[in-house]
Amino acid sequence: MDFSEGINIIVGNNESGKSTILEAINLCLSGIINGKYLRNELSQYLFNKKISDDYIDSLKTNQKIKPPEICIEVIFDKETYPNFMGTANLSKSEESGVVLKIEFNEEYQSEYKEYVESGESITTIPIEYYKVSWYSCSREAVTGRSIPIKPVLIDSTSPKYQNGSDIYISRIIKNYLDDKEKVNLSQAYRSMKQSFMEELSVVEINKKLNQSAGLTSKKLEISADLPTQNAWEKSLMTYIDEIPFHQIGKGEQCIVKTNLALSHGKTEEAHLVLIEEPESHLTHTRLNELLKNIQDLCDRKQLIITTHSSFVANKLLLKNLILLNDFRTTRLIELSNSTFEFFRRLPGYPTLRLLLTKKTILVEGDSDELIFQRAYMDTHRERLPIADGIDVISVILTFKRFLEIAKLIELHVAVITDNDGNFVKNIQEKYRDYEGLPNIKIFADNNNSLYTLEPQFVDANADNLEMLCEVFGISKGKYNSIEKITKYMETHKTEWALKVFESDKTFQYPAYIKSALDWCDDE
Amino acid sequence: MNNRIIVSAAGSGKTTFLVNQALKLKNESVLITTYTEANESEIKQKIYEIHGCIPSNITVMTWFSFLLKHGVRPYQDALETELSDKMIGFYLTNRKSGHRYGTVYWGESDFYKYFFNPQLKIYSDKVSKFILRINDETNNQVFKRIGLIFENIFIDEVQDLVGYDYDLLHHLFKLPISVLLVGDPRQVTYLTHPTSKYPKYRYGKLIEFIRDKINTKEIVCEVDTDTLKVSHRNNNKTCDYSSLLYPELPAIVACECCRDDLVAHQGLYMVKPSDLDVYLERFNPIQIRWNKNTPISKKTFAINMGKSKGLTFDRTLLYPTEKMINWIRDNSFKLKNETKAKFYVALTRARYSTAIVLNYKETEEFRGLQKYSPGGYNE
Numbered sequence: 077m078d079f080s081e082g083i084n085i086i087v088g089n090n091e092s093g094k095s096t097i098l099e100a101i102n103l104c105l106s107g108i109i110n111g112k113y114l115r116n117e118l119s120q121y122l123f124n125k126k127i128s129d130d131y132i133d134s135l136k137t138n139q140k141i142k143p144p145e146i147c148i149e150v151i152f153d154k155e156t157y158p159n160f161m162g163t164a165n166l167s168k169s170e171e172s173g174v175v176l177k178i179e180f181n182e183e184y185q186s187e188y189k190e191y192v193e194s195g196e197s198i199t200t201i202p203i204e205y206y207k208v209s210w211y212s213c214s215r216e217a218v219t220g221r222s223i224p225i226k227p228v229l230i231d232s233t234s235p236k237y238q239n240g241s242d243i244y245i246s247r248i249i250k251n252y253l254d255d256k257e258k259v260n261l262s263q264a265y266r267s268m269k270q271s272f273m274e275e276l277s278v279v280e281i282n283k284k285l286n287q288s289a290g291l292t293s294k295k296l297e298i299s300a301d302l303p304t305q306n307a308w309e310k311s312l313m314t315y316i317d318e319i320p321f322h323q324i325g326k327g328e329q330c331i332v333k334t335n336l337a338l339s340h341g342k343t344e345e346a347h348l349v350l351i352e353e354p355e356s357h358l359t360h361t362r363l364n365e366l367l368k369n370i371q372d373l374c375d376r377k378q379l380i381i382t383t384h385s386s387f388v389a390n391k392l393l394l395k396n397l398i399l400l401n402d403f404r405t406t407r408l409i410e411l412s413n414s415t416f417e418f419f420r421r422l423p424g425y426p427t428l429r430l431l432l433t434k435k436t437i438l439v440e441g442d443s444d445e446l447i448f449q450r451a452y453m454d455t456h457r458e459r460l461p462i463a464d465g466i467d468v469i470s471v472i473l474t475f476k477r478f479l480e481i482a483k484l485i486e487l488h489v490a491v492i493t494d495n496d497g498n499f500v501k502n503i504q505e506k507y508r509d510y511e512g513l514p515n516i517k518i519f520a521d522n523n524n525s526l527y528t529l530e531p532q533f534v535d536a537n538a539d540n541l542e543m544l545c546e547v548f549g550i551s552k553g554k555y556n557s558i559e560k561i562t563k564y565m566e567t568h569k570t571e572w573a574l575k576v577f578e579s580d581k582t583f584q585y586p587a588y589i590k591s592a593l594d595w596c597d598d599e
Numbered sequence: 600m601n602n603r604i605i606v607s608a609a610g611s612g613k614t615t616f617l618v619n620q621a622l623k624l625k626n627e628s629v630l631i632t633t634y635t636e637a638n639e640s641e642i643k644q645k646i647y648e649i650h651g652c653i654p655s656n657i658t659v660m661t662w663f664s665f666l667l668k669h670g671v672r673p674y675q676d677a678l679e680t681e682l683s684d685k686m687i688g689f690y691l692t693n694r695k696s697g698h699r700y701g702t703v704y705w706g707e708s709d710f711y712k713y714f715f716n717p718q719l720k721i722y723s724d725k726v727s728k729f730i731l732r733i734n735d736e737t738n739n740q741v742f743k744r745i746g747l748i749f750e751n752i753f754i755d756e757v758q759d760l761v762g763y764d765y766d767l768l769h770h771l772f773k774l775p776i777s778v779l780l781v782g783d784p785r786q787v788t789y790l791t792h793p794t795s796k797y798p799k800y801r802y803g804k805l806i807e808f809i810r811d812k813i814n815t816k817e818i819v820c821e822v823d824t825d826t827l828k829v830s831h832r833n834n835n836k837t838c839d840y841s842s843l844l845y846p847e848l849p850a851i852v853a854c855e856c857c858r859d860d861l862v863a864h865q866g867l868y869m870v871k872p873s874d875l876d877v878y879l880e881r882f883n884p885i886q887i888r889w890n891k892n893t894p895i896s897k898k899t900f901a902i903n904m905g906k907s908k909g910l911t912f913d914r915t916l917l918y919p920t921e922k923m924i925n926w927i928r929d930n931s932f933k934l935k936n937e938t939k940a941k942f943y944v945a946l947t948r949a950r951y952s953t954a955i956v957l958n959y960k961e962t963e964e965f966r967g968l969q970k971y972s973p974g975g976y977n978e
Contacts, residue, residue, distance in 0.1 A: 155747055158748045159748055160675060161673060161744050161747075162671075162673030162744075163673065163674050163675075163676050163677070163683065164672075164683065164684070166682065168676060168683055170674070170737075170740060213669075214669075214672055214744075215672040215673065215675065215686075216668060216671035216672065295960065343852050354635070585850030
């Protein structure tokens with residue numbers, strides 16, 4: 077996957093792997109997963125379920141697969157970090173970057189042989205024979221410290237960070253401090269032990285303990301535990317308004333973490349901020365503030381954000397959008413500026429709806445939407461199109477904006493539209509750019525006299541005008557011609573469509589709408 | 600491109616000089632490398648002494664570590680793609696590697712047997728050649744990368760480099776970085792590895808190599824025989840006398856700053872074997888011998904000539920070999936490279952006095968040497 081400088085927004089359906097990408101990047105650059113060091117967190121659940129199942133099944137057959145491995149590569153801009161340059165990467169060409177592999181340790185061949193021979197009873201990947209290899213493209217072992225890009229993963233969606241949240245916030249704080257400040261902090265923490273020991277009451281207690289300690293001739297005393305190198309990191313707690321950090325609201329946590337990560341000013345270190353679904357746990361206004369901060373402060377930092385929210389995507393510019401679908405990524409970077417602007421201002425932010433549904437039907441207005449939905453239900457056992465992954469979006473007269481995106485990233489989109497009395501001009505010529513594209517289809521009728529939905533619908537039901545009057549609740553005697561009924565409908569646009577939608581009568585539909593229904597059923 | 604080789608005198612404080620040069624470069628990356636681990640740790644020690652810590656812009660590593668890390672591994676698969684995910688180790692050898700049978704050795708066409716031992720450890724005498732091959736194959740990528748990482752490369756004890764190492768230096772000189780080489784061509788007491796490459800330029804003939812084979816209009820490595828010609832260890836007499844061994848190089852000069860004229864018995868002396876016991880008793884010198892087969896007195900500490908490199912003593916007593924005696928008698932006598940280098944090293948160890956054990960006749964006089972007589976005025 078390619079990421080650009082500044083902001084990157086990953087969108088994709090649930091289970092499309094958005095979070096995995098953020099976690100993989102964070103793991104490869106920090107060695108930390110779920111807030112803990114990978115070496116202590118190795119488990120078979122890190123592996124893709126399908127791959128691990130295939131592997132385990134294969135062990136029971138004659139065609140055994142070799143133990144699966146996980147390989148993550150994070151590639152930097154070439155020549156920015158020449159120390160990391162070399163050919164140790166999947167492409168085997170020169171890159172600058174870091175590779176992290178979770179792979180079978182060949183040293184355990186003989187144990188593995190025993191394991192494989194136990195065939196039937198195997199239910200898991202033999203993770204105890206796995207090792208973690210972490211190296212640069214120049215084939216040198218790396219550590220979180222030696223990697224110049226420090227990632228910060230901000231994820232307030234997942235409960236798995238709750239336990240590790242202490243180390244989590246202290247990492248961000250730690251990154252925020254320079255070396256001198258870090259040393260000062262740890263010194264201050266150490267001197268705490270000293271002053272504890274000098275406290276009069278503690279001295280008294282220790283004296284008493286020593287006198288009564290008949291058990292041993294050695295000195296017995298109480299002291300503050302102050303031990304290993306980085307003890308201070310784990311013992312210090314971050315407070316917000318005197319409330320421990322992990323006790324404050326999740327949304328607030330997300331905002332604090334993001335702001336800390338963004339305002340970090342160490343110039344010698346490149347910063348990468350990974351944010352998982354910033355919209356969760358935040359009110360609309362707080363989210364707005366956060367997004368504004370992200371935009372203002374992302375200068376010289378790279379951000380990768382996953383989201384389900386069109387609002388977030390639009391606010392942070394569609395240009396930065398990366399669409400994840402069926403393990404494929406597509407970018408919107410080539411869209412014209414005016415289209416970006418259009419979607420940015422659009423109320424309701426339908427962009428992601430377009431991006432995330434299997435098929436989209438674009439219609440002009442509410443009545444078109446209602447009639448199409450009704451026609452769909454009639455032919456699909458009362459199911460709404462959305463239930464089959466088909467979204468119907470009413471876009472007034474802005475079809476081409478949507479089609480531009482659809483063309484660029486090969487979305488399946490159909491347009492249902494009126495010919496407005498001139499099929500050649502309004503349909504053929506207008507949509508010439510999209511002719512012959514397999515993923516885009518324009519449905520309109522070439523009969524110029526049936527210029528819009530109302531005459532089309534009356535025409536389709538011309539045999540049954542009385543039923544229409546009944547459905548609309550109008551006088552059969554007064555509205556006794558095609559023209560009169562059409563006229564009525566044109567002045568009661570949404571109203572008649574709603575009545576059709578809710579009616580239990582059977583209707584006929586114009587041919588171009590029926591074709592669109594067929595398109596929905598195409599594979 | 601700013602390349603310089605400084606010819607240093609024994610005791611000129613070369614390591615201190617190098618370290619100070621590196622510490623001046625606050626905002627540039629510096630690599631300091633040297634052939635031996637002993638000298639690597641001496642350089643680190645020196646940096647700690649002067650600066651308290653090793654600044655993050657300075658990297659100190661041995662020549663072979665540098666070659667493995669930045670020469671071999673980044674593009675190790677350039678010649679054989681299957682090497683891509685293998686771990687290449689290192690095998691230090693002081694004999695010609697890749698032995699096949701009898702006097703026959705594997706050739707380069709047997710790629711793996713030529714460059715590696717069976718555990719895929721690259722032979723130390725072939726590392727440089729391997730890197731040159733990779734570099735050719737990758738269109739100079741190995742050195743381009745090195746040039747991006749280090750803005751300055753300092754090599755201490757550069758006289759330890761031989762053969763294909765010279766070609767590596769040639770590539771380093773072409774980079775848009777500063778290369779500073781420091782060494783004493785007089786102190787090549789052994790060859791760091793056997794090589795058939797550039798036999799003419801072995802034994803400290805790097806300067807001749809630079810003049811003959813490297814320096815052109817485009818690439819220049821400046822030869823500096825001035826900056827480090829002053830010895831802070833030896834007095835004038837010792838400097839003058841040891842300089843006679845290498846008339847083609849500018850003479851070493853004793854510094855003004857470290858001399859202690861109040862100490863008696865300074866300079867170069869001849870001591871008859873019959874006076875040895877008295878002399879040892881009186882001055883307690885360190886005995887310097889050719890090797891452990893040289894008969895010496897058990898009274899004071901003794902060291903081999905080759906091992907004494909880099910060390911400083913107050914007083915020394917030398918056991919010259921026959922050839923060395925020939926040279927003492929006639930300074931135009933041609934010594935072998937190794938003998939000459941060891942003799943030079945042995946002569947330049949003492950701060951105050953260097954005595955040479957020599958059975959001379961009272962009528963004989965030798966240039967630069969005083970006769971020692973017990974109870975005489977020169978005690």
